[in-house]
Amino acid sequence: MTIFTTAVHSGHLPPRPGTPSNPPIVTASGWSYETLEALDAALGDDRAGYVYSRHSGPTQEAFEAALTALEHGAGATAFASGMAALHAALLAAGARAGGTVVAGAELYGATQTLLTQLADTAGVNVQRTNVRDLAATEAALAATPGGVLLFEVISNPLCRVADVTALVALAKQYQYRVVVDATFASPYLIQPLILGVDFVMHSATKYIGGHGDVLAGVVTANTDDDTHALARIRKLFGATLSPFDAYLALRGLRTLPLRVREQNHNALRLAQWLATQPRVERVHYAGLTTHPDHALALRLLRAGCFGGMLAFEVKQVERAEIFKIMERLKIFQRIASLGDVASLISYPAHASHRALTPAQRAALGISDSCLRISAGIEAVEDLIADLEQALA
Numbered sequence: 001m002t003i004f005t006t007a008v009h010s011g012h013l014p015p016r017p018g019t020p021s022n023p024p025i026v027t028a029s030g031w032s033y034e035t036l037e038a039l040d041a042a043l044g045d046d047r048a049g050y051v052y053s054r055h056s057g058p059t060q061e062a063f064e065a066a067l068t069a070l071e072h073g074a075g076a077t078a079f080a081s082g083m084a085a086l087h088a089a090l091l092a093a094g095a096r097a098g099g100t101v102v103a104g105a106e107l108y109g110a111t112q113t114l115l116t117q118l119a120d121t122a123g124v125n126v127q128r129t130n131v132r133d134l135a136a137t138e139a140a141l142a143a144t145p146g147g148v149l150l151f152e153v154i155s156n157p158l159c160r161v162a163d164v165t166a167l168v169a170l171a172k173q174y175q176y177r178v179v180v181d182a183t184f185a186s187p188y189l190i191q192p193l194i195l196g197v198d199f200v201m202h203s204a205t206k207y208i209g210g211h212g213d214v215l216a217g218v219v220t221a222n223t224d225d226d227t228h229a230l231a232r233i234r235k236l237f238g239a240t241l242s243p244f245d246a247y248l249a250l251r252g253l254r255t256l257p258l259r260v261r262e263q264n265h266n267a268l269r270l271a272q273w274l275a276t277q278p279r280v281e282r283v284h285y286a287g288l289t290t291h292p293d294h295a296l297a298l299r300l301l302r303a304g305c306f307g308g309m310l311a312f313e314v315k316q317v318e319r320a321e322i323f324k325i326m327e328r329l330k331i332f333q334r335i336a337s338l339g340d341v342a343s344l345i346s347y348p349a350h351a352s353h354r355a356l357t358p359a360q361r362a363a364l365g366i367s368d369s370c371l372r373i374s375a376g377i378e379a380v381e382d383l384i385a386d387l388e389q390a391l392a
Contacts, residue, residue: 055235059243063250064218067208070253071200073193073220075227077234078246082203083110084239085217086181089199090118092221092229093148093177097123100147102140102176104131104162106155106364109348111181115150131162132293134170141174149176153192153300154184157311157348157372158284158365161293164300168196183207184309186339188260189301193222199230204249206339207308210259214248216241259341259377263308266343266383267375271310273384278315279391281369285310309338311348311372314391319368322347328390331382332373343376343383 043051050057060078067076079085095101095118103115105128118124129140131151141149149171151162164180171178179199180192186207192200202208204216221227234240241249264287271285286297287306297306314322326334332345349361349368358368375383 053243054238054240056231056240057243057246059250060241060246063241063246063253066250066253067187067218067220070187071191071193071220073200073227074222074224075230076218076220077227077230078204078241078249079217079219079234080239080241080245081215082183082201082205082217083114084234084237085201085203085219086111086179087114088230088233088237088239089179089201089219090114090148090150091233092219092226093179093199095122095124095148098125100125100127100144102127102129102137102147102149104151104155105129106131106158106160107150107152108156108181111150131167132160134163134166137167138170138174141170141176146175147177148179150179150181152181152184153190154286154307154309156184157309157346157370159184159286159307159309159311160284161286161297161300163296164190164192164195164197172196184307184338185301186256186260186308188257189264189305189307193220196222198222198226204252205337207260207263208252208256208339209249210252210255210339210341211248212335212337212340212342214245214252216245216249218249260305260308262377263339263375264305266377266380267308267310267373268306269380270373270375270383270387271312274310274312274387277391281313281315283310283312308375309372310375311370313367314369314371317369319349322369322371325390326371329386330389331378331386338372338374340374341377343378344374346372346374348372 064076064078079088101115101124103126115126119126127140129137131137151167153162153164168178177198180197181201182190182192183203183206199219199221201219204218205214209216219230221230267285268287271283271288274280275283275288285291285306286293288294326345329345332343335344336346337344348366348370
């Protein structure tokens, strides 16, 4: 019932059944066609229709249509995970043997590993740069004109903010296509396609799904050609989002503004409180007026919003004590994810960035005393009390 209803809403109706003398041709996904010519057109992508679940489905297309509208793009393509979505976006943007990817130095750990694999096994020239240093970024782009620029709007885990407008201008100057991971920001805080980005990717597992019960990724492109390229890559790789996960992600979108507003409010309050605590060395959150990216966040993100993510460092502790602090927490869930209605806490050194060496993490400013928080929608007074007793 869910799939049929969603198909109606997305503009696709099941083909009419055949007559006893002319039985319908039924595909593996259960859709029927009156003639082989009609099936041939669907197989060749010449007409709307569904022939095989790896290619597409009505529930997935309903989710994609919603993201297309939300991001103001030409079309969205849903994937089975955020990493599958990011990989496809890089390939569609032109990451190939002999090509260049200039990537922000501060990226999710699995993204760093993917880039290393592309360099080692696919012959992609990967250059890393501090995208907050526009002069250094321009030098990297100018060194090899034509390629792909990849960065996160809000970085993982230290929540630095990238100047999307300035980076897009540099990319266009040197014939680079721009892929942006906006997972930390969510579509509620920013729509990068409006600013000239070519591809915007979200791990829909996070803020879009919002309830910790779906694994999904989505890429929205600025042109029809790029949308078709993403669909071809997904069809070949088989990284197709399941109908049920598409339904869950679409359900999550209905409450996105409500959830994200409350998560942003809680994150700001938590950051302000942590900044006053004697055991806390440093707080990473652009909502604090002392943060180096505060003015940029005010200009770039939705008014009053700075993200639901923050990080903080505890003074003079080793890993064992960090684990004890985490174990004492009663409300925060110790899960290496984010964007949930529940508040989550993780330790980047053994979770999101464990694939990096200690030296690599230190070079990025990720200390072994750093904890990352994904603020949920609980009463913020309860969250503060939980942190207070854990740090005491």
